[in-house]
Amino acid sequence: MDIERFRKAGYQAIDRICDHYRSVQNKPVKPSVRPGYLREALPAAPPIKGEDIEDIANDYQNLIMPGVMHWQHPSFFAYFPAAGTLEGIIGDLYAATAMNPGFNWVCGPACTELENVVMDWVAKLYGLSGDFYNSTNVGGGVIQTAASDSALVAIVAARSRYQRLHPDVPMDKLVVYVTTQTHSLGLKAGLVLALPVHAIPVRSEDNYSLRGQDLREMIERDKAEGKHPFVIIGTIGTTSSGAIDNIDEIAETLRDYPEMWLHIDAAWLGAAFSCPELRERCRLPAVNEYADSLCVNFHKWGLVNLDCSGLWVRDRKNLTEVLDITPPFLRSTEGDAGTVTDYRNWGLTLGRRFRSAKVWFVLRSFGVEGYQAHIRRSISLGEIFAESVRNHPELLELVAPPSFSLSVFRITPSAVPELSADELNDLNERYYQKINKRKDLALTQTKLDGVYCIRFVTGAQKTERCHVEVAFNICLETAKLAIKEFIEYKSGCTATIPVRSHFPTSGLTLKLVTEDWPSSIAHYVLSASLLILVLFYLVFL
Numbered sequence: 314m315d316i317e318r319f320r321k322a323g324y325q326a327i328d329r330i331c332d333h334y335r336s337v338q339n340k341p342v343k344p345s346v347r348p349g350y351l352r353e354a355l356p357a358a359p360p361i362k363g364e365d366i367e368d369i370a371n372d373y374q375n376l377i378m379p380g381v382m383h384w385q386h387p388s389f390f391a392y393f394p395a396a397g398t399l400e401g402i403i404g405d406l407y408a409a410t411a412m413n414p415g416f417n418w419v420c421g422p423a424c425t426e427l428e429n430v431v432m433d434w435v436a437k438l439y440g441l442s443g444d445f446y447n448s449t450n451v452g453g454g455v456i457q458t459a460a461s462d463s464a465l466v467a468i469v470a471a472r473s474r475y476q477r478l479h480p481d482v483p484m485d486k487l488v489v490y491v492t493t494q495t496h497s498l499g500l501k502a503g504l505v506l507a508l509p510v511h512a513i514p515v516r517s518e519d520n521y522s523l524r525g526q527d528l529r530e531m532i533e534r535d536k537a538e539g540k541h542p543f544v545i546i547g548t549i550g551t552t553s554s555g556a557i558d559n560i561d562e563i564a565e566t567l568r569d570y571p572e573m574w575l576h577i578d579a580a581w582l583g584a585a586f587s588c589p590e591l592r593e594r595c596r597l598p599a600v601n602e603y604a605d606s607l608c609v610n611f612h613k614w615g616l617v618n619l620d621c622s623g624l625w626v627r628d629r630k631n632l633t634e635v636l637d638i639t640p641p642f643l644r645s646t647e648g649d650a651g652t653v654t655d656y657r658n659w660g661l662t663l664g665r666r667f668r669s670a671k672v673w674f675v676l677r678s679f680g681v682e683g684y685q686a687h688i689r690r691s692i693s694l695g696e697i698f699a700e701s702v703r704n705h706p707e708l709l710e711l712v713a714p715p716s717f718s719l720s721v722f723r724i725t726p727s728a729v730p731e732l733s734a735d736e737l738n739d740l741n742e743r744y745y746q747k748i749n750k751r752k753d754l755a756l757t758q759t760k761l762d763g764v765y766c767i768r769f770v771t772g773a774q775k776t777e778r779c780h781v782e783v784a785f786n787i788c789l790e791t792a793k794l795a796i797k798e799f800i801e802y803k804s805g806c807t808a809t810i811p812v813r814s815h816f817p818t819s820g821l822t823l824k825l826v827t828e829d830w831p832s833s834i835a836h837y838v839l840s841a842s843l844l845i846l847v848l849f850y851l852v853f854l
Contacts, residue, residue, distance in 0.1 A: 314366060322366045329374065334385070334399065338775060341752035342386045344379055351380060382755070387775040388784060391755040393552070393581045393613045394691075394772030400678040401618030404671030414664035418653035419645040421667070428456055428669035429654055434676055435623055438684065439586035439609070442601035445625040447654070454625040455632075455659040456668045460580035461498040463608035463624040466632065466660055468502050468544055471574030471605070473635035475543035478572050482541050484508075490531065490545040492523045494556055496578060499546050511535065511542070517762050520714055521554050523547065525562025532570060544574040547604075549595055550582025553759040553768070555716020557582070560596045564603035576606045580622070583609030585692075585717055588685050605631070614718075614772050616687060617675050621668045624659075633658040687774065691718045694771040694781050701785045708792055712766040721759065723766040724792050729800065736803075738765040744795035754784055 314322070354376050383389065385397040413421040429447045432454030436445050447453040457463045468489060476482065489510045491499035503510035513531050515521045528545065535542055545567070547558040560577070567573050577600050585591045586609070592598070600607060606626045611617035626632055637658040639648075647653040657663050679687070695718030702709045702722050710725035723741045726732065732740065745758045745767050757768045769788075771781065 318366065322370065325370060330402065337383055337385060338387050340383060340386070342388050342755045343382055343752045345752060346380045351376065385773055385775065387773055387777060387780040388753060389755045389773050390769045390771060390784060391757040393770060396612050396616045396618055398616050398618065398675060398774060400674045401616070401671045404674030405618060408667040408670035411667050415667060416657035416663045416665060417643065417645055417655045418647055424667045424669065425654055425656060427673060428656065431669045431672045431676065432456065432623060435672070436625060438681055439583065440589065440592055440597060441625060444627050445607070451629065452625065452627045453629045454623055455656055457622045457624050457660055458620045459622045460496065460578055460608050460610050461501060462661065463622055464498045464546060464576060464578060465502045465505060466624065467576040467606040468506060470631040470635055471544035471576070474574065474631050475572055479541065486539060486541045488535055488540045488542045490542050492558070494521045494551040494553055495546050495548055496552050498578065521551060521556035521761065523558040523563060525559060525566040528563055529566045542573060544576060546576050546578055549577060549579035549600070550716065553761055554713040554721050555582065555719040557596055560599035560603065564599060574605045575603055577604045578608055580608055580610040581613045582717060584614035585688055588688055611672060614688065614691065616679060616684065617672050621672060636660070691772045694718065694776055694778065695720060697778060697781050698769055698785055705789065708789065712761055712764055718772055719768065719770040721761065721766050721768055723764070724796065729796055740795065740799045741765045743799060744792055747791050747795055748788065751787070754787055
């Protein structure tokens with residue numbers, strides 16, 4: 314492809330991207346394709362001769378796009394948001410013209426130095442302690458692929474530090490700590506590193522937040538059995554309910570075990586650090602004082618397109634001393650002199666994408682005020698949904714306190730009295746499956762202490778109040794239908810549920826009516842008998 318053909322194809326691509334973003338709200342959130350549809354549509358092998366770029370681009374529109382779930386759709390309330398800003402796209406486009414592997418400063422000085430700068434910019438935006446700034450040359454920040462990479466790197470560093478302090482401890486005695494609400498990244502890191510992972514139970518009465526005493530009891534129990542816990546993953550905003558671990562209490566416990574590493578996973582909720590009024594609630598002061606490492610995914614709530622995860626460490630040597638492997642062909646004059654940052658020593662991969670470009674474009678375009686406005690607006694929309702659930706207590710209930718833009722809800726037990734816990738879970742699973750079949754709305758399911766429930770989270774840039782209101786009405790109407798069908802399924806009877814459903818509503822009148830089959834049958838038999846008697850009288854008398 315020559316430059317002019319590239320220019321023409323580029324114009325077409327930008328036009329199509331613009332058309333997509335302008336019209337995404339008019340499309341279904343979810344694709345209507347079956348598994349394997351694309352393999353059936355594409356050839357079994359690459360073409361022998363090259364094809365025209367316009368044909369390829371048209372096939373992308375006709376074959377690929379129909380199978381895409383639109384995470385930037387205003388009615389996408391599943392998982393956590395995935396940023397897809399136009400500013401991020403432009404940044405990625407420019408970054409694609411600087412395709413150097415970026416493992417050393419000398420490979421691409423601008424790529425390394427921009428990452429160094431923007432990680433300090435974000436640290437200041439989030440109100441992080443100066444200990445985490447790259448400019449200190451002690452701590453610092455690096456862009457990883459995702460929170461799972463960040464956790465894995467942090468655990469490798471923590472293990473290395475512990476082994477330096479305790480060289481006689483066998484590897485098989487080391488233990489990683491998570492909670493029963495920690496993201497699966499902790500368990501996956503244990504699998505990769507062949508380390509046992511102990512999950513500390515958290516309780517609903519603590520809003521699924523880890524308490525210091527529970528941590529202490531687990532440490533003492535494991536140490537009594539000859540185990541050596543060396544790292545704990547605390548979470549700011551768990552996936553299931555948005556719970557925030559009690560970092561102050563955890564840190565107080567760790568004062569007695571100073572060799573343990575505290576890693577903070579704030580992959581989703583960390584973006585809320587940008588708003589000063591939210592920092593105390595997010596336990597940022599404790600994070601700043603006690604955390605050894607901290608992760609925030611910019612590509613979730615942070616307006617930067619996938620993939621882009623920020624990892625900060627209080628002492629960079631804990632990373633570089635364990636991850637620095639420098640064969641002769643990777644050495645450089647600047648690296649040997651220690652005057653530059655070589656980011657290959659801050660992570661698991663050698664080659665690195667120029668991710669800092671899109672962070673730079675986003676931060677400059679939105680500014681601090683625009684970034685904060687996005688976070689506050691998402692929280693406001695989430696509160697609208699939570700309040701709507703509260704306004705319908707006879708039908709729906711919040712399973713856990715709303716966490717910023719995340720609500721977890723279910724059909725309330727009082728809607729269908731006398732159900733067992735398993736039956737209520739069955740009802741709510743059927744409820745979710747009905748919602749999940751819809752293409753115009755996306756939510757996700759979870760379980761809290763064995764309770765089946767549904768997650769609703771705002772954060773898409775295009776979501777407005779009207780989208781939340783429509784989504785709630787769908788949830789309300791679907792709940793009524795799920796209850797009706799569940800009762801009929803259980804009893805074989807007809808159920809009617811007259812409920813006012815138009816949004817907004819301040820109250821709800823719920824009535825479940827089922828026929829009493831034995832009495833109904835007796836009624837029909839009696840009526841038939843009387844009819845026969847009347848006919849007999851008319852004919853024979």
